[in-house]
Amino acid sequence: MENLYYSEYIELDKILNSQHPKSFKSMDEGNDEMLFIIIHQVYELWFKQMIFELDLVRNIFMRDGKDGINDNSDDMSKVVQKLKRIGKILELINQQVGVLETMTALDFLEFRNVLLPASGFQSKQFRLIEAKMGLKMEQRYKAEYYKHTRRGSLSEADLQEVNRAEGESTLKELIIKWLERMPFFEEEYWMDYKRTTQAESGDKHKFWVDYRIAYQNSLSENEAGRLKEFDKVFFEEGRGDIPPTAMRAALFITIYRNLPIFQMPFELLNALSEIDELLSNWRYRHFLMVRRMIGLRVGTGGTSGAGYLEGTVSQHYAFREITEVATFLIERSKRPSLPRALREKASFNV
Numbered sequence: 001m002e003n004l005y006y007s008e009y010i011e012l013d014k015i016l017n018s019q020h021p022k023s024f025k026s027m028d029e030g031n032d033e034m035l036f037i038i039i040h041q042v043y044e045l046w047f048k049q050m051i052f053e054l055d056l057v058r059n060i061f062m063r064d065g066k067d068g069i070n071d072n073s074d075d076m077s078k079v080v081q082k083l084k085r086i087g088k089i090l091e092l093i094n095q096q097v098g099v100l101e102t103m104t105a106l107d108f109l110e111f112r113n114v115l116l117p118a119s120g121f122q123s124k125q126f127r128l129i130e131a132k133m134g135l136k137m138e139q140r141y142k143a144e145y146y147k148h149t150r151r152g153s154l155s156e157a158d159l160q161e162v163n164r165a166e167g168e169s170t171l172k173e174l175i176i177k178w179l180e181r182m183p184f185f186e187e188e189y190w191m192d193y194k195r196t197t198q199a200e201s202g203d204k205h206k207f208w209v210d211y212r213i214a215y216q217n218s219l220s221e222n223e224a225g226r227l228k229e230f231d232k233v234f235f236e237e238g239r240g241d242i243p244p245t246a247m248r249a250a251l252f253i254t255i256y257r258n259l260p261i262f263q264m265p266f267e268l269l270n271a272l273s274e275i276d277e278l279l280s281n282w283r284y285r286h287f288l289m290v291r292r293m294i295g296l297r298v299g300t301g302g303t304s305g306a307g308y309l310e311g312t313v314s315q316h317y318a319f320r321e322i323t324e325v326a327t328f329l330i331e332r333s334k335r336p337s338l339p340r341a342l343r344e345k346a347s348f349n350v
C-alpha cells in the first residue's frame, strides 16, 4: 500500500499556494487582502460540501426513478442527517462573518480597487446551492440582475450551469412529490373515526372538515380572514409552489408529529425551515457587514449594493411555505383524535 503523506492526501500545497493578494508589494508589507482572499476560499470550500450533501439528498429522493425514497430503509434518517449537517455548516459560516468584520471600512479601501469588477455575486456555487434547493430565477429580488452576463455578473458558462441546475429536479420539487404521496387518507383507516363536528363534509375528507372548524374556533376576531386563506392553501390553490395535497400532508405531519411514523418526516420539514432560516441569517449578516464596509456605494458586481442585499433577505427563501404552516396550527388539545386503525398504522409495531 502506498505510504501516503498527510499534505499529499489533502493536496495541501495546491490550497496553501493559492493566495496571491494583488495589492501586496511584498508579503511582509501586506494589508487585509490576505484575510479577504482566505475567507472567500474557506466559504467556497464549505459551499462545495453543501452542494455535495444536497446532491446526495436529491439522489436519495430520485432513487428508482418513480417512488424514490424508500420509507422502509434508512433513507429518511440519512436525508435528515445530511440536511442537519448543512445546517451546522451554515451556523459555522454565519460566525465567520465576524472574522471579516475585524477589517474596517478604511482597511477594505486599501485594496478594494484591485478586485474590480469581481464580486461574491459571481459565486457560481452559491447560486447552485440556491438553485438546487429550489429558488427560481424569476422568484429572486431584482431578477433582471441575474439574467445578463455583463461585467461583474456570472460568466456565460457559469450562468448556463446554474440554469441547468434549476431545470433539474430541485430539492423542493422532490419534497413536494414526497409529500403528495402521503398515504394516510385511505378509507380503511377512517372507519372508526369519531367526528368532532356534525358539519357537512361534501368533497372534503371528514377529518379536514373537523380540523377546519377547530381552526376557525381558534381564530381571534381580527384574524377571521385566515379561514379563507386556509381554504385557499389546503383546498384550492396551495401556497407558493406547493399544491394543496402537499400542503395538507405538511400540516398533518406537523400536527401529529408525536406519532412514531411522523417523527422523521417532521424532522425533515424542520431541517428545511432551519436551512432557510440560517441562510437568511447569513444574508442578513453579510448585508450588515457590506453596509459597514461600503455604506451605500454600488457593489463591485454592479448591483445597488447594500440595498440589493437587504431585498434578498426578505425574498430569497426556498421553503417559506413549509415554515409558514405554523399559521394553520391549533392547540394540541383541540386536535381531532385519530381513529384507532390509523394510530396503529402510524406506531412502531414490535
Ligand code: HEM
Binding pocket: 039, 040, 043, 044, 100, 108, 119, 120, 121, 122, 123, 126, 286, 289, 290, 293, 294, 298, 299, 300, 301, 302, 303, 304, 305, 306, 308, 309, 312
Ligand atoms: C468586505 C467584504 C464584502 C463586501 C464589501 C461584499 C460586498 C458585496 C456586495 C456589494 C454584493 C452585491 C453584489 C455586487 O454588486 O457586488 C455582494 C454579493 C455577494 N457576496 Fe459579498 N461582500 C463581502 C464579503 C463576502 C464574503 C466573505 C462572501 C463569501 C463567499 C461573500 C459572498 C457574496 C455572495 C454569495 C453574494 C451574492 C448574494 C446574493 O446575490 O444573494 N461576500 N457582496
